[in-house]
Amino acid sequence: MTNPNAVISDTQSAIAMAITGGVNNSSLFSPSIANSPYNINLFSRNKFPKSIENGGMAKNVAWVDAMRASSPTRNHSEDGEEKKGWMVKHPSALGVFEEIMSAAKMKQVVIFLDYDGTLSPIVENPEQAYMAPEMREAVKNVAKYFPTAIVSGRCRAKVYNFVRLSELYYAGSHGMDIKGPSSRKHQKGNQNVLCQPAKEFLPMMTEVHEILLEKIKGIDGASVENNKFCLSVHFRCVEEENWGDLADRVKGVLKDYPKLRLTQGRKVLEIRPTIKWDKGKAIEFLLESLGYGNSKDVLPIYIGDDRTDEDAFKVLRKRGQGFGILVSKIPKETQAVYSLQEPSEVMYFLQRLVAWKRAVARNH
Numbered sequence: 001m002t003n004p005n006a007v008i009s010d011t012q013s014a015i016a017m018a019i020t021g022g023v024n025n026s027s028l029f030s031p032s033i034a035n036s037p038y039n040i041n042l043f044s045r046n047k048f049p050k051s052i053e054n055g056g057m058a059k060n061v062a063w064v065d066a067m068r069a070s071s072p073t074r075n076h077s078e079d080g081e082e083k084k085g086w087m088v089k090h091p092s093a094l095g096v097f098e099e100i101m102s103a104a105k106m107k108q109v110v111i112f113l114d115y116d117g118t119l120s121p122i123v124e125n126p127e128q129a130y131m132a133p134e135m136r137e138a139v140k141n142v143a144k145y146f147p148t149a150i151v152s153g154r155c156r157a158k159v160y161n162f163v164r165l166s167e168l169y170y171a172g173s174h175g176m177d178i179k180g181p182s183s184r185k186h187q188k189g190n191q192n193v194l195c196q197p198a199k200e201f202l203p204m205m206t207e208v209h210e211i212l213l214e215k216i217k218g219i220d221g222a223s224v225e226n227n228k229f230c231l232s233v234h235f236r237c238v239e240e241e242n243w244g245d246l247a248d249r250v251k252g253v254l255k256d257y258p259k260l261r262l263t264q265g266r267k268v269l270e271i272r273p274t275i276k277w278d279k280g281k282a283i284e285f286l287l288e289s290l291g292y293g294n295s296k297d298v299l300p301i302y303i304g305d306d307r308t309d310e311d312a313f314k315v316l317r318k319r320g321q322g323f324g325i326l327v328s329k330i331p332k333e334t335q336a337v338y339s340l341q342e343p344s345e346v347m348y349f350l351q352r353l354v355a356w357k358r359a360v361a362r363n364h
């Protein structure tokens with residue numbers, strides 16, 4: 001039987017190597033991935049195949065491997081032995097719901113939700129990643145009882161347009177653009193919250209966006225999404241044989257911008273400032289803004305599906321407070337405690353949370 005962690009570790013090694021172009025430079029990565037106790041071996045040079053270190057074509061192969069690994073397709077690991085072992089380590093948040101709720105007793109639950117792949121299903125066209133009306137209703141109800149934030153790689157305005165709930169906090173651009181609720185309708189929100197730690201990068205991001213639009217011309221299916229403080233180069237609709245070419249073009253542009261770094265999400269290359277800010281920092285900022293910076297009476301729950309959500313899971317582990325929940329059908333190395341299979345399970349979890357809160361209120 002293959003160890004699921006070993007499988008994912010090798011994959012992540014390839015990603016690490018590809019992104020650094022063969023140099024083990026952890027500063028190019030989000031600190032949580034580079035320093036994760038689970039990933040301690042990921043960045044050891046000994047683990048990298050020689051062919052990847054040779055440069056030229058070999059490097060290109062590593063890039064393509066990394067890009068393939070960024071959103072593994074469904075296979076036997078969805079229901080095989082690997083999956084069972086992984087589920088023991090990361091049980092379903094629905095299966096252990098009562099356990100989670102007993103940890104929540106007498107505490108303020110704060111909910112953090114990623115958007116793509118968590119509240120909306122992954123689709124080919126990023127402009128059409130709509131949220132189901134029932135999901136919106138579930139999030140709306142959750143926000144009546146618990147401070148709730150959407151934490152997304154998308155630009156804040158765009159993710160707001162998808163979610164359309166003014167009573168929530170929104171952290172767009174992977175947490176680099178945070179704003180409090182614009183309406184006080186349901187929750188005790190702090191409307192004055194505003195945090196934009198990468199503001200000075202705005203002109204650079206606009207410039208690189210323009211350059212990338214030109215550079216990727218001719219690669220069928222490739223697109224660049226301007227997420228304000230970061231950019232997404234999508235390759236979900238690009239033929240695999242062209243992935244290496246696309247990666248080379250993006251890397252070529254970034255050579256002139258040492259203050260930008262490259263990370264990967266689900267079939268997407270993400271370009272972002274090298275500042276030490278990520279979704280983990282964003283949730284720390286939000287907890288502080290809500291008055292729970294040093295509180296023991298808070299239970300943050302973060303639900304997300306992607307690599308960038310690991311930064312938030314890591315923060316919760318470090319605080320020893322609350323839980324990360326990874327949305328995934330396949331085993332992945334993660335700092336999340338629990339798992340959910342897909343957005344429909346996220347919705348059910350949120351609905352149960354509301355039902356639990358209402359029952360607690362009735363009994364008091």
Ligand SMILES: O=P(O)(O)OC[C@H]1O[C@H](O[C@H]2O[C@H](CO)[C@@H](O)[C@H](O)[C@H]2O)[C@H](O)[C@@H](O)[C@@H]1O
Pocket residue numbers: 114115116117121122123124125126129151152153154225227232234236265266267268270306308
């Ligand atoms: O942090 P998130 O809210 O999960 O945002 C991460 C990226 O999500 C979007 O891309 C992903 O979803 C698309 C729609 O389902 C899909 O086509 C794409 O392949 C995925 O990577 C979004 O378009 C990106 O800008 C976000 O950075």
